[in-house]
Amino acid sequence: MPEGPEIRQTADQLVAALCDRVIDSAELEHEALRGQRRYIVGHRVTAVDCHGKALLTRFSSGRTLYSHNQLYGIWTVMPRGETPQTTRALRLALHTAEYSARLYSATDISLWRDEALTEHPFLRRLGPDVLANETVADHVLDRLERAEFRNRRLATLYLDQGFLAGIGNYLRSEILFFAGVHPQARPIDLEPAARRRLAVNTLRISKRSYRTRGVTLPSRLAPPACCRAGRAYEAGRFAVFARAGQPCYWCGAKIRKAEMASRRLYWCPTCQPASP
Ligand SMILES: [Zn+2]
Numbered sequence: 001m002p003e004g005p006e007i008r009q010t011a012d013q014l015v016a017a018l019c020d021r022v023i024d025s026a027e028l029e030h031e032a033l034r035g036q037r038r039y040i041v042g043h044r045v046t047a048v049d050c051h052g053k054a055l056l057t058r059f060s061s062g063r064t065l066y067s068h069n070q071l072y073g074i075w076t077v078m079p080r081g082e083t084p085q086t087t088r089a090l091r092l093a094l095h096t097a098e099y100s101a102r103l104y105s106a107t108d109i110s111l112w113r114d115e116a117l118t119e120h121p122f123l124r125r126l127g128p129d130v131l132a133n134e135t136v137a138d139h140v141l142d143r144l145e146r147a148e149f150r151n152r153r154l155a156t157l158y159l160d161q162g163f164l165a166g167i168g169n170y171l172r173s174e175i176l177f178f179a180g181v182h183p184q185a186r187p188i189d190l191e192p193a194a195r196r197r198l199a200v201n202t203l204r205i206s207k208r209s210y211r212t213r214g215v216t217l218p219s220r221l222a223p224p225a226c227c228r229a230g231r232a233y234e235a236g237r238f239a240v241f242a243r244a245g246q247p248c249y250w251c252g253a254k255i256r257k258a259e260m261a262s263r264r265l266y267w268c269p270t271c272q273p274a275s276p
Pocket of ligand 1: 249250251252253269270271272
């Protein structure tokens with residue numbers, strides 16, 4: 001599933017193709033969009049942004065398109081007149097004079113009046129977005145120390161979009177590794193300095209992944225940009241994620257893997273010692 005950094009990269013592509021441009025035609029295949037053409041066609045796209053894994057496309061009609069890619073959804077952006085080769089189900093296509101943006105396979109799509117968007121059941125319960133400019137380490141630290149979060153295991157807490165939005169499975173393992181904290185620890189178990197380190201690394205690693213298109217390893221260890229494709233790339237992106245049984249780059253200990261909160265989690269037993 002795409003995580004916050006990948007969704008934000010998609011939002012950037014959509015901004016480049018659609019922002020400040022008029023939608024001159026559209027294919028609205030998803031049933032939630034039936035009868036909504038008058039709010040989309042003939043209107044300008046005023047912004048495309050995201051909150052966690054939700055993508056928000058705003059129109060000058062005062063409506064905002066909410067879409068969540070979930071597991072299978074995918075956006076494509078191509079010059080007008082070109083169509084992707086795919087057997088996926090088209091949900092939505094937005095055409096400007098120069099570009100076509102298409103959303104395939106996603107099922108969670110809806111159009112909202114801007115003022116009603118705050119009532120969206122998913123958006124309403126999201127925590128701060130880890131990639132939003134206004135989110136700073138003190139906000140993360142504050143949440144780690146709140147009564148509702150401080151007694152929960154980090155392995156579970158770090159997938160809860162109500163705690164922080166935009167973190168998914170690979171970021172969970174990578175953030176906890178770079179912070180040097182054990183996945184079974186709870187915020188309350190950590191020394192104040194470790195809690196702060198966790199808060200700082202939560203944003204640092206998420207932002208690094210966004211900047212590097214999904215590479216969380218520091219550049220001295222990451223594969224060169226020319227090799228960032230295929231299997232070698234997948235194996236070379238991360239410090240611990242998907243590296244079970246391989247040596248930790250920092251200490252040489254074998255990386256461990258377990259199912260935690262129903263998703264695979266990886267950690268280094270030496271760099272991330274269990275709390276005393
Ligand atoms: Zn290690």
